[in-house]
Amino acid sequence: MKYSKYNSLIQLSSSLSVLYNSKEDKSIVISNTKTDLLKLSPEHLSYQDSEIYNNLIQINAIVSEDKNELQEVINLGKQIENNDDYYKLIINPTMGCNFSCWYCYESHIVGSKMSSNNVSKILKLIDNILINKPNLKTFDLAFFGGEPLMYYSKVTRPIIDYYRTKYDIHKNINFEVSFTSNGYLLSDTILNHLTEKKEYKHFQITLDGNREEHNKVRVAQKEEGSYDVIINSIKRLLENGVEVVLRINYTALTAYSIIDILQDISHFTNEIKKNLSVDFHRVWQDKEEVEDIDEFIENTKQLFEEKSFRVVRNDIIENYQKPCYADKENEVVVNFNGDIYKCTARDFNKENSYGFIDDNGKLIWNEKIETWKKLKIQSKACQSCRILPLCGGGCHQINLELLGTDSCQMGYSETKKDEIILTRLEKLFFNE
Structure with a gap:
């Protein structure tokens, strides 16, 4: 088993943090006293705290080693x-x-x-x-x-x-x-x-x-x-x-x-x-x-x-x-x-x-349509991004204009990504 590449751990307060998985759009709240457990391998985590392990399994924050999450995101898109x-x-x-x-x-x-x-x-x-x-x-x-x-x-x-x-x-x-x-x-x-x-x-x-x-x-x-x-x-x-x-x-x-x-x-x-x-x-x-x-x-x-x-x-x-x-x-x-x-x-x-x-x-x-079809999620920045399933890699037109570059077309910093996740969680918890 392995941790999902779409996990984000964000501290909410002095006592609580949230682990959010953008691919599943699901999360668990975890005590700050236990966040260090997430540094363990999934196998060791299952021995140390089976409850947290099982919760992470339920939201696909822990997945099988052979699971190609990026390809699944691309295919769904x-x-x-x-x-x-x-x-x-x-x-x-x-x-x-x-x-x-x-x-x-x-x-x-x-x-x-x-x-x-x-x-x-x-x-x-x-x-x-x-x-x-x-x-x-x-x-x-x-x-x-x-x-x-x-x-x-x-x-x-x-x-x-x-x-x-x-x-x-x-x-x-x-x-x-x-x-x-x-x-x-x-x-x-x-x-x-x-x-x-x-x-x-x-x-x-x-x-x-x-x-x-x-x-x-x-x-x-x-x-x-x-x-x-x-x-x-x-x-x-x-x-x-x-x-x-x-x-x-x-x-x-x-x-x-x-x-x-x-x-x-x-x-x-x-x-x-x-x-x-x-x-x-x-x-x-x-x-x-x-x-x-x-x-x-x-x-x-x-x-x-x-x-x-x-x-x-x-x-x-x-x-x-x-x-x-x-x-x-x-x-x-x-x-x-x-x-x-x-x-x-x-x-x-x-x-x-x-x-x-x-x-x-x-x-x-014309030939541009073939380029257009292949544009989505081609940059390394998108392929390695933990909020790709939220953002979707941006629009085809901008990707076409940025062809060959590997920077985030949205210009998101890691701090901005955390803000986006918290906004999404706020909607999930309070609006839905």
Whole structure:
């Protein structure tokens, strides 16, 4: 027998410590007077303290000598990522946008619009997915960009209309429609079309601080700015049964304005609040050191929750058990020009492309896809990490960009790993 490579021993107090196994997501609490026993070999431990030994066996903190835990973690990760009962098809109708947010990583292309020929290819791709994925249970048709509500009648509407013709044919599949949008262009015509059918619908819409701060970032042509228009769009979507994630982007300068957003949506009824989630994100380009900003954001989240708003609280274990859509095999992004990608968080240029969609709606992948498939958990830092089953090795896109390096892409120190474990234990013991 041997100790699991995914064990962590962390002191909790002057009298107690916890031994946590990240692969099993289980732990035992142990007296500090007995932690030295864990320096013994498993065989000697069984003689010295059979109770602790048996407890460690139960949580797989002690495993057989021939057990390849790393390979088991890799295999489970691949199984999750290669799950064939779900498919996410992301479409960029345009790379144009009605806003020019300073932090946007994309190169907006004015006047870009998916051609009717490429729309036809998308329709054939939908057919190919339904034909070639016999185990499919959920199909998510997602729109990104650019701003996906631009050119709605010429691009997005015909795709959705064709997609909807498949509902009665494939009654065993859950069909979904989703948008990542700024919400400003939501019209009665678009809303009426979206709500014609009862499929699950989802929007992610962003605010950049309170009215004053937001209107500096998302500048509208009209004098009144975009803030109130977007909040009204969110409200209308919620009232029509469309789920919305309100993403609140903040920087060191705008964080303290977020509380005003709570006041501006306080009139939302409990009936529509059930369709709303609030997700807080610091703009990644913002590196300014600000004391207590994390504590302030946490307190702000609690204020939202006190007003019965559901706040997104990500658990690190979801990185592994629920990986990013771009890490999954059954996912593709089709750009307006027919090029295909895996990740939406990078510029849609030729360098980042993974191939193209042909005239028959078939995805023609280039050689990069083979590299992408082999990327997961390739670095020595990941292979030797005691919290790998929580983190999952990070995302494919960053692993691709760090190919050949053996440092932790997350930048976790050993102290940070202990903090992550304690946060996970807090959730297990107090929330679950």
